[in-house]
Amino acid sequence: MPETKQQKDALTVRDAVRYRRSIRKFKDTPVTIEQLQPLLEDAVYAPNHKITEPWRFLYAVTDEAKATFVERFIAFFQRNNPDAKEEKINQYRDYFSKVPALLLVVLKEDENPVVRNDDFAAVSALIQNLQLLAWDQGIGMVWKSGRILYDKGFQQDMGLKENERFAAILHIGYPEEVPEEKSRQKASSLLTEIK
Numbered sequence: 441m442p443e444t445k446q447q448k449d450a451l452t453v454r455d456a457v458r459y460r461r462s463i464r465k466f467k468d469t470p471v472t473i474e475q476l477q478p479l480l481e482d483a484v485y486a487p488n489h490k491i492t493e494p495w496r497f498l499y500a501v502t503d504e505a506k507a508t509f510v511e512r513f514i515a516f517f518q519r520n521n522p523d524a525k526e527e528k529i530n531q532y533r534d535y536f537s538k539v540p541a542l543l544l545v546v547l548k549e550d551e552n553p554v555v556r557n558d559d560f561a562a563v564s565a566l567i568q569n570l571q572l573l574a575w576d577q578g579i580g581m582v583w584k585s586g587r588i589l590y591d592k593g594f595q596q597d598m599g600l601k602e603n604e605r606f607a608a609i610l611h612i613g614y615p616e617e618v619p620e621e622k623s624r625q626k627a628s629s630l631l632t633e634i635k
Contacts, residue, residue: 450576451575451576453572456572456575456576457572459575459621460571460572460575460580461580461615461618461619461621462580462581462582462583462619463580463581463582463611463613463615463617463618463619464582464611464617464619465615465616465617466538466539466540466580466611466612466613466614466615466616467540467613467614467615467616468538468540469540469613469614470501470540470541471501471540471541471579471612471613471614472501472541473499473501473541475577475579476499476501476541476543476574476612479570479573479574479577479579480497480570482569482573483566483567483569483570483573484566485569486562486563486565486566486568486569487562487565488558488559488562488565488566489555489558489559489562492548492550492555492558492559492562494547494548494550494559494562494563495545495546495547495548495562495563495566495607496546496548496604497543497544497545497546498543498544498546498598498599499541499542499543499544500541500542501540501541501542503537506536506537506539506542507537509536509542510532510533510536510537512594512597512598513532513536513588513594514529514532514533515593515594515597516588516591516593516594516597517529517532519591519593520587520591539611539612539613540612540613540614541611541612541613542609542610542611542612543570543581543609543610543612544598544606544608544609544610545563545566545567545606545607545608545609545610546600546604546605546606546607547559547560547563547604547605547606547607548603548604549603549604549605550603551603560607563607563608564607567583567607567608567610570610571583574612578614578615579612579613579614580612580613580614580615580618581610581611581612581613582610582611583608583610584608584609584610584611585608585609588606588609589605589606589607589608589609590605590606594606
């Protein structure tokens, strides 16, 4: 886990890229919107073709907002898993009540598939920027995706417009546990010269 800026200078870009981890277990230390907003102000400098800025954000940092998210998440889960046991539903309630902050990244979906693909790439770059900026502050997150991002009922419950969908649900907090590094395939083994 990187030290915070109060303990040392900022991480190098390389260190942030190499040592950032997806965090799934968080301390109960709060993360506020006042902490997240400056990170987002920098993260929006992600490359995006023609500066479309195809993003907006929904957040939950208070118990009340997280409870609203959880009820909407559970409604989605039960629609897709009508035989789900109460124990599983309670596990979700328990988990989300312990996540200090949730940030839902909303993607504007252009009718043109080329623009739509470019915009998704831009939003993905923004999310990576945010993860690296947060890691430099000692804040971890995990980028969640899956069926929920495309579920029309969940999108409507969360107030999305017709031309929007979720790109990610980020679970954010100070790490309780930092996973070990997982090795990656050497980039050199994936490099092919154009002939």
